[in-house]
Amino acid sequence: MKNLFLVLFLTFPLIAFGQSNSGRITGFLTDSVTTKPIPFATVALQTADSKLITGVTTDENGAFTIDKVAIGAYKLVFSFVGYRTSVLNNVAITNEKPVTDVGKVVVSPDSHNLKEVNVVGQKALVEDKGDRLVYNAEKDVSNTGGTAVDVLRKVPMLTVDLDGNLKMRGSGNIKVLVNGKPSSIMARNLADALKQMPANIIKSVEVITSPGAKYDAEGSAGVINIITKKGVQGTNGTVNATGGNMNRSLGGNLNVKGKKLGLAISLNGYQYRNIGENSSTRTALTDGKPTSILRQRTSRDNTGTGGFGEMSLDYDPDSTNRINFSGNAWGGNFPMNSTLDSRLVDMQGNVSQNYHRDIRFRNPYGNTEFNLGWTKSFKKPGQELAVLTQYARMPDNYYYTITQTDMTSEVPTYLERSTNLSRNNEYTFQTDYSHPFTARTKRDTLTFKAEAGAKAILRDIGSEFVIEQALTGLEGDYAVDPGRSNEFTYNQRVVAGYASLKIDTKRKWNLTAGTRLEHTRIEGDFVTNQSRFTNQYQNLIPSFTLAKTLWKKHTFKVSYTQRISRPLIWYLNPYKNYSDPKNVQTGNPFLNPELTHATELSYSTFGKEGSSFNAAVFWRQTNNSIEWLAVVDGQGAALSSPQNIGRNASYGANLNLTLQPNKNLNFSIGSDLTYVDLTSVALNQRTSGWVWSTSPNISYKLPKDLTLQANGYVGSGWISLQSRNSGWYYYGLSAKKEFMDKKVSLTMNLNNPFNRTVKITGDQFAPSFTAQNTSLFVNRSIRLTLSYKFGQMSSGGKQSRKISNDDKK
Numbered sequence: 001m002k003n004l005f006l007v008l009f010l011t012f013p014l015i016a017f018g019q020s021n022s023g024r025i026t027g028f029l030t031d032s033v034t035t036k037p038i039p040f041a042t043v044a045l046q047t048a049d050s051k052l053i054t055g056v057t058t059d060e061n062g063a064f065t066i067d068k069v070a071i072g073a074y075k076l077v078f079s080f081v082g083y084r085t086s087v088l089n090n091v092a093i094t095n096e097k098p099v100t101d102v103g104k105v106v107v108s109p110d111s112h113n114l115k116e117v118n119v120v121g122q123k124a125l126v127e128d129k130g131d132r133l134v135y136n137a138e139k140d141v142s143n144t145g146g147t148a149v150d151v152l153r154k155v156p157m158l159t160v161d162l163d164g165n166l167k168m169r170g171s172g173n174i175k176v177l178v179n180g181k182p183s184s185i186m187a188r189n190l191a192d193a194l195k196q197m198p199a200n201i202i203k204s205v206e207v208i209t210s211p212g213a214k215y216d217a218e219g220s221a222g223v224i225n226i227i228t229k230k231g232v233q234g235t236n237g238t239v240n241a242t243g244g245n246m247n248r249s250l251g252g253n254l255n256v257k258g259k260k261l262g263l264a265i266s267l268n269g270y271q272y273r274n275i276g277e278n279s280s281t282r283t284a285l286t287d288g289k290p291t292s293i294l295r296q297r298t299s300r301d302n303t304g305t306g307g308f309g310e311m312s313l314d315y316d317p318d319s320t321n322r323i324n325f326s327g328n329a330w331g332g333n334f335p336m337n338s339t340l341d342s343r344l345v346d347m348q349g350n351v352s353q354n355y356h357r358d359i360r361f362r363n364p365y366g367n368t369e370f371n372l373g374w375t376k377s378f379k380k381p382g383q384e385l386a387v388l389t390q391y392a393r394m395p396d397n398y399y400y401t402i403t404q405t406d407m408t409s410e411v412p413t414y415l416e417r418s419t420n421l422s423r424n425n426e427y428t429f430q431t432d433y434s435h436p437f438t439a440r441t442k443r444d445t446l447t448f449k450a451e452a453g454a455k456a457i458l459r460d461i462g463s464e465f466v467i468e469q470a471l472t473g474l475e476g477d478y479a480v481d482p483g484r485s486n487e488f489t490y491n492q493r494v495v496a497g498y499a500s501l502k503i504d505t506k507r508k509w510n511l512t513a514g515t516r517l518e519h520t521r522i523e524g525d526f527v528t529n530q531s532r533f534t535n536q537y538q539n540l541i542p543s544f545t546l547a548k549t550l551w552k553k554h555t556f557k558v559s560y561t562q563r564i565s566r567p568l569i570w571y572l573n574p575y576k577n578y579s580d581p582k583n584v585q586t587g588n589p590f591l592n593p594e595l596t597h598a599t600e601l602s603y604s605t606f607g608k609e610g611s612s613f614n615a616a617v618f619w620r621q622t623n624n625s626i627e628w629l630a631v632v633d634g635q636g637a638a639l640s641s642p643q644n645i646g647r648n649a650s651y652g653a654n655l656n657l658t659l660q661p662n663k664n665l666n667f668s669i670g671s672d673l674t675y676v677d678l679t680s681v682a683l684n685q686r687t688s689g690w691v692w693s694t695s696p697n698i699s700y701k702l703p704k705d706l707t708l709q710a711n712g713y714v715g716s717g718w719i720s721l722q723s724r725n726s727g728w729y730y731y732g733l734s735a736k737k738e739f740m741d742k743k744v745s746l747t748m749n750l751n752n753p754f755n756r757t758v759k760i761t762g763d764q765f766a767p768s769f770t771a772q773n774t775s776l777f778v779n780r781s782i783r784l785t786l787s788y789k790f791g792q793m794s795s796g797g798k799q800s801r802k803i804s805n806d807d808k809k
Contacts, residue, residue, distance in 0.1 A: 023071065023093035024381050027102035028063040029078060033109060037062025041080035041107075048073055048089075067381075068447055068504070069093050070438070076102065083107045098381050133207045133614060133656065137199065138229065140697070140709070144736065144747035144785045147247065147272065148197035148226065153695070153713055153730075155205050156614075156656040156670035158224070166224075177225045198249050198268050200240045200787070203229045209559075209600055209618070228266075229253070236791030244749075244783030247272040255791075262314040269307035274336075275778035276300055282764075282771035284632045290347055292636040294582055297341045306332020322375045331366040342582060344636050352636075354407045355414075359579050361400040368393050382436035382449060394424040400579045404473075415470035415478065420575045422463040430455040445506040451514075454497045461490040465575040487527035488574055490589060492566070495519045500543075508549035516541040520566065524589050526574070533590070539564050557602045565594040567626060571642045583630075585640045592644050596622040615655040622648040625678070627721050632769040645680040645721050664701040669694065678721045685721055685766065692716045705738035717760070725762035730779060747785045756780045 025045070029038045043064045044055040053074070058064045076088040086107045093100060135155040137143050143151050152158050152166060166176070206225040229238075239252040251268030282294045310328040317323070340357040373388040397420060404414040432453035439446045467484040470477040500514025521536040543561040550556070573587040602616035625648035630640040652674030659667045671694040679686045693715035701707050712731040717724065736747040752758070757776045764771040 023069045023098035023100065025066040025069055025074075025076070025091060025093070025100050025102065026064065027076075027105055028061065029058050029080075029105050029107060030062060031083075031109065032106045038080055038083070038107065041078060041083075044077040044079070045069065046075050046077055048075060050075075070445070071095060071098075076105075078105060078107055080107070083109055098379070132225075133209075135205045135207070137202045137204055140699075140711075143199040143202070144242075144734070144745075144749060144787070147199055147270075148202060151199050151202050151205060152224075155207060155224075156654065156672075156695075158207065175223045177223065179226070179228055197226075198240075198251060198270055200238075200242075200249070200251065200785070201228045201253070201266065201268065203227045209598075209616070236789070238790070239788045240785060241787075242783055242785040244781055245273075246778075246781035247783060257314075260316045262312075264310075264312045266310045267307070268309075269305075271303055271305050273303045274300065275302075277776045278773065280771055280773045282632070282636075282638070282769055284634070284636045284769050285767065286634065288767075291634065292344055292346050292352065294636050295343045296580075296582065298338050300336065300338040302335045302337055304332060304334035306330070306334065320377045320379075322377075324371070324373045324375070326371045327369065329366065329368045333362055333364040336361040336363070340580060342580075344582070356405050356407065357580070358403045359400060360402075361398070361579055363396075363398055365396055367395070380436065382434060384432075384434050386430075386432045388428075388430045388432075390426070390428040390430075392424075392426040392428075394426070396422045396424070398422075398575070398577070400577070402579060412473040414473055415475065416467065416578065417469075417478070418465065418467045418578065420463060420465040420573075422573055422575070423461065425460040427458045428456070443507075447504045449502040450500070451502075452497075452499045455495070457492075457494040459490075459492040459494075461492070461572070463488045463573045463575055467576075467578065484576060484578065485528065486574065488589065489525045489527060490572060491523045493521045494566075508552075510545075510547040510549075512543075512545045514543050516543070518564065520593070535592075537593070539593075539595070553607075554605045555603070557604075558600070559602075560597075560599045563594075563596040563598060565596070565626070567591040567593070567642065571626065582637050583640065584637065588641045588643065591626060591642060592624050594622050594624050594626055594644075596620060611660055612658045613656070615653065617651075617653045619651040620649070627678070629683070629722060630764070630766065630769070632766075638769065645678065645685075646682065647677075647679045649677045649679075650674050665699075667696075667698045669696040671695075676719050678719070680721060683721075683767070687719055687721050687724070689719050689724070690716070691718055705742060707734075707736045709734040709736075717762075722766050723762055723764045726760055728758050728760050730758065743789050745785075745787045747787070749781075749783050749785075751781045752779045753782075 029041050029043070030036065031038055037058070039058055039062055041058045041062070042055060043058060043066070045053045045066050047053060053069075054066065056064050056066055071093050074091045074093070076091055078086040078088070084107065086105065088102060088105060091100060091102060133156055135151075137151045140151075158166065204227045206227065208223040208225065235254075235256045237252060237254040240249070242249045247270065249268060249270040251266070251270075253264065253266040255265075256263045277297070277299045279297045280295070282296075283290045284292045284294070308328065308330040310326070312324065312326040315323045336359075338359050338361070340359060342353065342355055342357070343351065344353040345351050369390065369392040371388070371390050373386060375387075376385040378384070398418070399420075400416075400418050402414075402416040403412050404416075405411065406413045430453065432451065434449060434451045436447065436449045438448065464487045465485060467481045468478045469481050470479070496516060496518040498514060498516040500512065503509070503511040517538070517540050519536070519538045521534075523532070523534050525532045539562075541562045541564065543559075545557065545559040547555055547557040567588075571587055571591055572589045574589055576584055576586040578584055598618070598620045600616055600618040602614065604612070604614040606612040623646075624644045625646065626642050627645045627648075628640055629643045629645065630638045632638045652672065654670070654672035656670040657668065661667075671692070673690065673692045675688070675690050677686075677688040693713065695711070695713040697709070697711040699707060699709040710731070710733055712729065714729040715727050717727040719725075730752050732749060732751045733753065734747065734749045736745055738745045756778060758779045760775045760777070762773045762775075764773065
């Protein structure tokens, strides 16, 4: 704790130093004839003698904001294809008025093309924002009516397999945020959560490969921030309905925002279908010699149903204060019913076990989360104090019932049922302060932004599991199996403080450096067995990023950071899933956190027509890396659990290219190549190899508001310490037609129309077994989405601050 207060003590003198003379200019651009907003137009900020300082583009509603403007007099130059260039003079930033709103700026169509003017500017699908790469999901027609899985598969540097498992640059250690804060459903089970989040509500996805000190030190590969669609001033909303053979949804949102009070409500219901088959052959080994062979085949066809709602209330008592309250709830029931045929033989061919199982597995849940925060903005632009609180309740319950019939019997010979009631209550308090100031030298002007904050998290986790069995196969003979039943409680307390400094210069240098100190204390209790354990550790996490922009549009960046990943309930819960007695899964409450070193060197540039190019090389090493491992016993049964295997090192490169040859055509492609090296000295195992993927995307806007799009993905598969899996691919075609002045749209999506299933093969290897697996996933789908927008909206409003617990694995 002394180190924590030392960090804050050393930071505040830095914050108090200096004065800021930076400001902000806002406004919005409209057509003089139609009075409609003009999106994606260029707004250039120039000195009085016409020297260019910086520039931005208007957003979808024609609004623009120019930040970090020094005190002085300027002019704004507005330009867009088909319109006359317009100049607004005498735009002043003063100490008394650092924020200037120029209001509505009207521009006139070019008289030579007056009858042909049609605003069709397109926002780039992928943008490089310096510290993050942004994928503008709402501009991708193929996402309509899908889920977050469909969206993330198109995001640069990310891969999502057919089970929904997410990886960045070959690593699954990623932290996913929603609107800059953790979502309770994401903490529960990321793969399932992505399948349940409708794509229609996603505006963009940010990929942050080198998070700064302000972020919790979680996610060794990086942070992904999913931004959902929000309304601005006015009353507006949308209604969406999707029908298809694999997923269906119905939802909408309503936004009402005035000058001081804003209300946003969102409700969505959805279904998705999961069809697949698996077959495997596993050979058990003792001292390297085979002892038995297990052959299994499973099939499943399930439809999950769920929904979520969100409400946010903002109140601005004056121009410098904001109070925000928000709440959301997710709920649903996602079964994983299946049939299993299992046959175990010894090396002489004698049958030890041969049975059929009907498994009914369900996972009902209902998560809730509440946020309350206060943000104080000062007269100086960029100076801000935020006090935030959050409570999240995340129950996660599992139930299964098994009916087993031996192949030689016509009636059930064994019954089993299991109940696991787990909880995760999380309480968070956080405060952040930012203070900008400037300094001038003879050769340069330096803009500083100092930030400091503190955070406390309390997690109360528990699990109660009971397994009953009937060895006779009769319902009346159920009895509790005490050897497989227990109660487990787990408490985790995290206290953290951070300090960071960002420096921007007029000569286009950018430096961000910071440090974060985190102290963690853990207490665990196996109530039934009366066994307890405690642990505590402290981590000092540095971060550093240096960037230089040359010739106005070529940016080079180097960064280094350390990260820490604490396992949460999904990894810790000691409940054992015996639904397949030859493949038992359990958590590990004795896991240690992962510690990661990450370095990156990147280059990015952009062109006038919306083209961009980004490339990076990186190196990452994770110590205490957590991997799911399996051990097969003498009876041919495997026990899988997460373990700290040792070292996970990787290096590689990724590139992303976006081209807009004209205002109607957009093409992008992303590729990545990573060498993965996993080593466990304790297990005497090592696995290494290359993994790669590439994903192209092309769209074209036709006359009469019709858009066509094609996208695809191909990858080499993935590697873990005990397995290698084959690659897979998908492709999709989309068409979108807009009606009624773009208020109504109809979108059709086809995925893998010429292939019903995707096949993946894999090999597993360990000192106690070898295995070969084949999986078939039904991936061919068609869906049709009808969307209706209503109401009016205009620029304005502030962004609410919320808690961001991004420290969990």
